[in-house]
Amino acid sequence: MKITSLEDLRKIKASATDQTSARSEGKTRIIIGLGTCGIAAGARAVMEAVLEELSKRGLKDVSVEGTGCIGMCQQEPLLDVIRPGEPRITYGLVTVQDVPRIVSEHLVNGRIVEDRLIGRAD
Amino acid sequence: MPTYRSHVLVCGGTGCVAGGSQIVQARMKEELVKKGLDKEVLVVQTGCHGMCELGPIVVVYPEGTFYTRVQPDDVKLIVEEHLYKGRVVEKLLYKPSEKMESVKHYNELPFYAKQHRIALRNCGYINPDNIEEYIARDGYQALAKVLKEMTPDDVINEMKTSGLRGRGGGGFPTGMKWEFCKKSVSDKKYTICNADEGDPGAFMDRSILEGDPHSVLEGMAIGAFAMGADEGYIYCRAEYPLAIKRLKTAIAQAEEYGLLGRNIMGTNFSFEIHIKEGAGAFVCGEETALMASIEGERGMPRPRPPFPANKGLWAKPSNINNVETWANVSPIIINGGAWYASMGTEKSKGTKVFALTGKVKNTGLVEVPMGITIREIIFDLGGGIINDKAFKAAQIGGPSGGCLTEAHLDTPVDYESLTAAGAIMGSGGLVIMDEETCMVDVAKFFLEFTQRESCGKCVPCREGTKQMLLTLERITRGEGTMEDLDKLEELAVMVKESSLCGLGQTAPNPVLTTLRYFRHEYEAHIREKTCPAKACAALIQYIVNPDLCRKCGLCAKNCPVTCISGDRQTPYVIDQSKCIKCGTCLEVCPFKAIRKE
Ligand SMILES: Cc1cc2nc3c(=O)[nH]c(=O)nc-3n(C[C@H](O)[C@H](O)[C@H](O)COP(=O)(O)O)c2cc1C
Ligand code: FES
16 A cells, blocks of 8 residues: 555554554553462453453553562452552452443543442552 | 554564574464463564663563563563563563662663663664554654655755764764755765664664664655655665665565655655665775765775765765664654754764673663763763773774773763864764773774775875784784884874875774873883783783692693693693683683783
């Protein structure tokens, strides 16, 4: 395909930016506990659900990270959300069913999902 | 298209490839498939990160975790621990020193903290073989802006405002050079990229070509538009096969998108780029010799004037810039000349890439704002001298440059200050020397290089460098006289003033600066027949201390010329008449019974 206008270049840029978005910084982060305890409690499925939900909604500027055990094994799967400039919100006992709610309520609309909330840190 | 939650960047620069990064990359892909993570995690090959010393480098995003010295056997650990379980693999992190904590994130490394990456903006961050990744980082936006919104004069004015000066060594203002070429009237003009990079130890240009080839192509296209050229050449030494391969891929991709070739972006501007492989002669980096070489002639310089802007390649107006100069063009167009001019010093704007080598802890590629001090480069970015030995000198500017001393550590790095101190900015070679380096030997090393690389066309350079080298060799053998020093100085000035091209005109610099700042070392070689740094083979001896010798015989066993004798009863002795001063015995002696003096 030949690029003949600024519009063409912009389109390629938009799709290419999505491809490389995992490498950019300063965006909303979702951090999932992937220690042995997390995985045993179903964190992998939660992670996959998060990825699926993000791509379903076309949310590109969200990074999905894993982290090790933080010592709250009884609350696993743990899922943290950090929106730029906001405190770190920790959810516990997250199930695959909770994921769409967390994404739509918290990530998109900025409302914390209270019934899964277990902590907040600045 | 799947969304990858994580990108694993494996360095594919020459340094890391030599360290086995391609096996690491292949193994990474295998392990991800095994763990069923290949739909979530993307493996990307990038260009050089500048920390080749610690390679192979692997960076895991989105966390930005920086792994060093990654061996194929470590890959499984990264996949199982980091990518599967989210646990950082501590043992692969960089530790600045035993006592300090290991560094997790890219940005926390002292090596990167003081850098300001413009020419290297994409190196180590994008896949150089994928034009889309370049476009994602604002690639070809500058070309679009120029073609759709600017006139050639606008472009030249922007370049002039930026204050950018040629990064190939001469430091001539780029905007002015473009203007000369634009004003030259002709039916045909050329733009050329100088990628000869002949300075021993320099690899700035190679890393840009390998890590971000499109930045050079885009810069050249913008320059061609401004000057009215429709054809360009990249003159790259054949010893850079990876750079040439990536350039070829990049040119093909840009042509496919209509960003090079006929009617670029639907306008009536056309520009094509060819690659010319050079055989790697230092003199071919000189602009007129380079053009002769492209034409198929012997790579010998031509007298200037006429300057290339009037009569260059095939006698047509031509403009030649260095790789790094070209790589700076797009950011200047996008952000404006004033933005670029806001960095650096009064007369030296922007940033400069240096290849930091020698006796510093962190060797590698750094891009720093002009005006930074040499001390900051060596001790902050470079982490200081290896084994915390004493700093002795910094050789800046390669074979055309000079040696600076401790007294110059706080000299700001800009064109004027370096020239005033007797060195030059050059193309960015920066070799750090410690107390064990002999300055006469260093001068000899660089002169050996220039003498060998002299093309032989003019007498002062051909014969003058030869005589200077012979004199230096005499001195390092302990056979010099005090008159030799005067003769050396006289010859140096003569060669400098009467040579045809920059090679001869600058070749004496290493000799002149060492004579100026380290004259006492020359005198020690002559008067006392000693080498203070204990580096010159003819002036040192290896001696076994019989009191410390435990008669193990390791030295004799390892001596390549079997000049050490002794047995279980008698301490070992070195036969000085046969000794070749290789130093092996000193290295292998477990009891430190051998000394050098
Ligand atoms: C002996 C000699 C070798 C040179 N080698 C190089 C080189 O390897 N790369 C380079 O860019 N410029 C080299 N130059 C400088 C070029 O002649 C020329 O000034 C430069 O390519 C212009 O580009 P710039 O204005 O962007 O620096 C060399 C000059 C001399 C005299
Ligand atoms: S080649 Fe990998 S860091 Fe330079």
